[in-house]
Amino acid sequence: MSESTSALDSAQLHAELDTIFDEVLNDLTDLVAIPSVAWPSFDASRVTASAEAVAALAEGLGLEVEILTAEQPDGTNGYPAVVASIPAPEGAPTVLLYAHHDVQPPGREEDWETDPFVATRKGDRLFGRGAADDKAGIMVHLTALRLLSDRLGVGVTLFFEGEEEAGSPSFRNFLETYRQRLRSDVIVVADSGNWAAGTPALTTSLRGMCAVEFEIATLDHAVHSGMYGGLAPDAMLAMTKVLASLHDEHGSVAVPGLHRELETDIDYDEATLRGDSGVLESSELIGSGTLASRLWTQPAITVIGLDIPDVAVSSNTLQSSLKAKLSIRLAPGDTPASAVRAVEDHLRANLPFGAQLRIVETEGGSPWRADEADPVVRTARQALTDAWGTESVTMGIGGSIPFIADLLEVFPDASILVTGVEDPDARAHSANESLYLPDFKAAIVAEALLLQRLGSTQ
Missing domain, CATH: 3.40.630.10 (Zn peptidases)
Known part of the structure; x- marks a missing residue:
């Protein structure tokens, strides 16, 4: 040498x-x-x-x-x-x-x-x-x-x-x-x-990632919430039901077809994780399995964008259509193409009231x-x-x-x-x-x- x-x-x-x-x-x-x-x-x-x-x-x-x-x-x-x-x-x-x-x-x-x-x-x-x-x-x-x-x-x-x-x-x-x-x-x-x-x-x-931006429509134009509320299905109601279907009662991702692995060799201390993440003392952690697996080897879905009127400028109106954007984190072993298909299939399967779905844009990166x-x-x-x-x-x-x-x-x-x-x-x-x-x-x-x-x- x-x-x-x-x-x-x-x-x-x-x-x-x-x-x-x-x-x-x-x-x-x-x-x-x-x-x-x-x-x-x-x-x-x-x-x-x-x-x-x-x-x-x-x-x-x-x-x-x-x-x-x-x-x-x-x-x-x-x-x-x-x-x-x-x-x-x-x-x-x-x-x-x-x-x-x-x-x-x-x-x-x-x-x-x-x-x-x-x-x-x-x-x-x-x-x-x-x-x-x-x-x-x-x-x-x-x-x-x-x-x-x-x-x-x-x-x-x-x-x-x-x-x-x-x-x-x-x-x-x-x-x-x-x-x-x-x-x-x-x-x-x-x-x-x-x-x-x-x-x-x-x-x-x-974890890999993909993003899905989509639009839900229920009316061909916005209408007065007093005149038609309780009868006409507004896009906000349809959107909230669709978004709620993405997770189960524990906060785990409920979309079939997304890959997950539950085991990790090391795990987080909960107090440390709460301190690092800023989770409020009153807030429960979501998901199931070890804390590390929830962050590293299981999928996660977050609603990162929702096009709705701000409270400061909101009016008594039933919204005819709304857009949302999802950020999906993929467990190792999954692929962006497979995950996008799974999410799109889930959105279609959970549309209420005969609402219409339009996929606006998708993107992704592999785990x-x-x-x-x-x-x-x-x-x-x-x-x-x-x-x-x-x-x-x-x-x-x-x-x-x-x-x-x-x-x-x-x-x-x-x-x-x-x-x-x-x-x-x-x-x-x-x-x-x-x-x-x-x-x-x-x-x-x-x-x-x-x-x-x-x-x-x-």
């Missing part, structure tokens, strides 16, 4: 990281200051500025960097991604390091305790939009490479996407367009979280489960354990990363590792998003250990 790939230990890397950590935080602070929201209603130039800032950081490590785009399904250009590469030594694997530099919209300013685009440190947490999701992921990748320098021992390709929070519309075309440039043996997706602050985890399963017997997975878990000094766990995530399926289809032989810096109180997507700095440091060291060990095993 050469000197460049000789074994490094966690303590050495932590000590080296401490000497540069203030610089790392300054770079992350500069990235958080850029409101890189890749939604049509926001300034696209800010996403470009974010890509340029990330590219400059990568160039500072001596990498040759490109800012690239690909077409979205509608033919327009997608948002910019940053790509850079370090060639692999002879016989060594190439590792693709993925993160995204775009962020969620800030939401209501009054819900934030700090300016969402000013990184603000309070104790061991750094607050700001993107501080955790996912500009910290970018800094994990870049800082791990900085720590290793000529001790790397593997090839590396950086792929920092610019539209993940907008659903990655150009992602699949991007993979196809730059397939040769992105081809790799191991893919590290730094966009997940850990079991708890201070307890590292490797994400080994993700995913890792092969925990993969030696790369075992290497990653050990790196996490060593970096944190705490035994790592494998866990599922109730959310979805739909592009994992695209990565598997384009690079079917690659090992995929889903890691991240978030903890249950990071509040990604919500107001007061924050990064727990001790876990951020451990994540950097863990990735450096992983990369060095992947190279030294060749």
Whole structure:
């Protein structure tokens, strides 16, 4: 084994990281200051500025960097991604390091305790939009490479996407367009979280998702609720009955045909879960089975949109038609196409009063489960354990990363590792998003250990 790939230990890397950590935080602070929201209603130039800032950081490590785009399904250009590469030594694997530099919209300013685009440190947490999701992921990748320098021992390709929070519309075309440039043996997706602050985890399963938008009609025009109420079936009544049919009396999904698995190896503490999720003390948890299975391996359906008049402008009217949008989370083993069919069949079977149903739009992303017997997975878990000094766990995530399926289809032989810096109180997507700095440091060291060990095993 050469000197460049000789074994490094966690303590050495932590000590080296401490000497540069203030610089790392300054770079992350500069990235958080850029409101890189890749939604049509926001300034696209800010996403470009974010890509340029990330590219400059990568160039500072001596990498040759490109800012690239690909077409979205509608033919327009997608948002910019940053790509850079370090060639692999002879016989060594190439590792693709993925993160995204775009962020969620800030939401209501009054819900934030700090300016969402000013990184603000309070104790061991750094607050700001993107501080955790996912500009910290970018800094994990870049800082791990900085720590290793000529001790790397593997090839590396950086792929920092610019539209993940907008659903990655150009992602699949991007993979196809730059397939040769992105081809790799191991893919590290730094966009997940850990079991708890201070307890590292490797994400080994993700629920898939699909969305179904539909319209129910019962009248050809709206009418006076006093004149016809009690006789004419209004769309709101039909809609509430249909929506109520989606769950049983315990709150479990009641749609036949949706796949479910009930067992998980580890489980949540209920008090912790209630605290993390903000469930009121008076509210009962819904569903059945272990708490972890309800979040990871069972389907969930949420009504995320309903087109009805606001209370402030409502009138005494029977609504003739209404639209609703469902978000459906799929258990590993299901497919979006199968789930959409099951939901559509259920809606039709439960229409009351002869109401008419029109499916407006559907979309979906596949679930995913890792092969925990993969030696790369075992290497990653050990790196996490060593970096944190705490035994790592494998866990599922109730959310979805739909592009994992695209990565598997384009690079079917690659090992995929889903890691991240978030903890249950990071509040990604919500107001007061924050990064727990001790876990951020451990994540950097863990990735450096992983990369060095992947190279030294060749």
